[in-house]
Amino acid sequence: MDKTINITLKVWRQRGPKEAGKFETYKLNNVSTDSSFLEMLDILNEQLVNEDKEPVVFDNDCREGICGMCSLYINGHPHGPDSEITTCQLHMRRFKDGDTITIEPWRSAGFPVIRDLMVDRTAYDKIIQAGGYISVNAGGAQDANAIPIPKRDADLAMDAASCIGCGACVAACKNGSAMLFVSAKVSQLALLPQGKVEAARRAKAMLAKMDELGFGNCTNTGACEAECPKGVSITNIARLNREFISAKLKD
Amino acid sequence: MWLKDSSIGRKLLMSISGLFLVLFLTFHLSMNVVAIFSEEGYNMICEFLGANWYAVVGTLVLVAGFLLHIAYAFYLTFQNRKARGNDRYAVTARPKGVAWASQNMLVLGIIVVLGLALHAYQFWAKMQLVELQHMAGAEVCTKYAADGVYYMKEYFTNPIFLVLYLVWFGALWFHLTHGFWSAIQTIGWNNLVWLKRWKAISNVYATIICAGFAVVALWFAFVA
Numbered sequence: 001m002d003k004t005i006n007i008t009l010k011v012w013r014q015r016g017p018k019e020a021g022k023f024e025t026y027k028l029n030n031v032s033t034d035s036s037f038l039e040m041l042d043i044l045n046e047q048l049v050n051e052d053k054e055p056v057v058f059d060n061d062c063r064e065g066i067c068g069m070c071s072l073y074i075n076g077h078p079h080g081p082d083s084e085i086t087t088c089q090l091h092m093r094r095f096k097d098g099d100t101i102t103i104e105p106w107r108s109a110g111f112p113v114i115r116d117l118m119v120d121r122t123a124y125d126k127i128i129q130a131g132g133y134i135s136v137n138a139g140g141a142q143d144a145n146a147i148p149i150p151k152r153d154a155d156l157a158m159d160a161a162s163c164i165g166c167g168a169c170v171a172a173c174k175n176g177s178a179m180l181f182v183s184a185k186v187s188q189l190a191l192l193p194q195g196k197v198e199a200a201r202r203a204k205a206m207l208a209k210m211d212e213l214g215f216g217n218c219t220n221t222g223a224c225e226a227e228c229p230k231g232v233s234i235t236n237i238a239r240l241n242r243e244f245i246s247a248k249l250k251d
Numbered sequence: 252m253w254l255k256d257s258s259i260g261r262k263l264l265m266s267i268s269g270l271f272l273v274l275f276l277t278f279h280l281s282m283n284v285v286a287i288f289s290e291e292g293y294n295m296i297c298e299f300l301g302a303n304w305y306a307v308v309g310t311l312v313l314v315a316g317f318l319l320h321i322a323y324a325f326y327l328t329f330q331n332r333k334a335r336g337n338d339r340y341a342v343t344a345r346p347k348g349v350a351w352a353s354q355n356m357l358v359l360g361i362i363v364v365l366g367l368a369l370h371a372y373q374f375w376a377k378m379q380l381v382e383l384q385h386m387a388g389a390e391v392c393t394k395y396a397a398d399g400v401y402y403m404k405e406y407f408t409n410p411i412f413l414v415l416y417l418v419w420f421g422a423l424w425f426h427l428t429h430g431f432w433s434a435i436q437t438i439g440w441n442n443l444v445w446l447k448r449w450k451a452i453s454n455v456y457a458t459i460i461c462a463g464f465a466v467v468a469l470w471f472a473f474v475a
Contacts, residue, residue, distance in 0.1 A: 076344030216334030242439030
């Protein structure tokens with residue numbers, strides 16, 4: 001038998017980037033504990049549409065924790081109270097009957113609210129465009145074993161590359177700093193031989209873009225790592241600092 | 252200049268000035284501990300430092316380090332609050348693994364500065380400053396200018412000042428537990444193995460420093 005719960009939702013509603021937002025309270029009854037958090041929001045929206053009200057706008061896409069689109073700040077935690085999962089992987093069995101759940105958008109100057117719970121994360125794309133790539137001549141791909149890479153480096157690069165760019169690090173950071181994201185994107189390339197060629201230029205360009213877009217200064221609280229759905233380590237931030245400082249000292 | 256124009260550069264200034272102040276605390280503690288073993292020895296150090304040129308230069312460098320660290324603390328906090336946006340979260344929770352001190356460094360720093368003001372008024376203004384005034388030809392009493400033990404006995408036997416100093420050391424402890432390893436992390440000397448080690452070293456070092464200062468204060472309050 002399905003277990004169901006009755007919950008109260010406090011949802012941030014904001015019509016546009018320039019308009020003031022406020023919380024609206026909704027009651028939702030008989031929510032299956034087997035449903036995912038986003039399915040619960042779908043049910044809420046269906047209820048709102050049936051009442052001739054505007055549905056709540058929120059980002060989502062793959063709903064299996066790999067695309068990085070979902071982005072809700074639930075009860076004081078980006079991606080909700082569970083660790084190392086995205087919002088779409090959060091399930092209603094994590095909540096109790098009668099709970100009040102507060103849902104907010106990412107709040108950061110770098111991520112302005114588009115509407116309700118949806119924020120504009122193109123800042124991350126701009127940071128990637130500034131240097132989060134390697135330049136190679138197109139042509140037939142060479143044999144994968146042609147460039148030997150130590151297992152340790154390969155693993156560290158892969159761990160950094162698990163970042164899905166959802167923005168939870170910025171949302172969790174009291175300083176609105178994007179350092180965990182930038183450091184993961186710098187690290188995944190800086191650790192590998194193919195990425196080392198442009199490492200200095202990349203670290204400088206991506207950090208300059210991050211600063212320009214109005215993200216804050218990292219104070220090493222570690223909130224980003226704790227809330228990251230992929231568990232990306234803040235030791236990547238140390239690597240970014242290292243790459244950036246040595247690049248600047250060589251100038 | 253990248254040191255002031257980039258976020259990592261600004262953090263590096265905080266980190267280096269912070270490590271410099273940690274070094275200063277180490278020297279200061281080593282001198283204080285002498286007072287427990289030999290009051291004459293401690294006053295000899297006071298005499299040796301006094302208003303000699305090297306002590307004055309040292310003080311000026313120290314003040315510069317403090318001012319840089321404090322000015323950037325406010326500047327960075329201002330920038331960080333701006334980066335946070337206008338709307339605040341209605342519900343916030345401190346995630347597991349995030350130290351309380353790390354999120355309250357400015358407040359802790361302000362408490363440390365207030366304690367420092369009291370300390371400078373009670374000791375520096377009556378010792379080095381008096382000697383400087385004396386050298387400048389002012390009419391000042393220099394009887395206790397190199398008698399640090401006299402002032403320690405006078406202030407630490409006063410329960411109000413003793414408690415204020417202990418609160419000060421407590422705030423300093425919290426500030427150092429985050430500040431030390433954070434400074435290392437900002438320089439980039441960190442990895443998965445050393446992250447835990449640096450945090451442990453920070454805790455041990457902050458405890459040695461603050462407990463050391465507290466022991467000297469308590470010694471003069473109750474034993475000497």
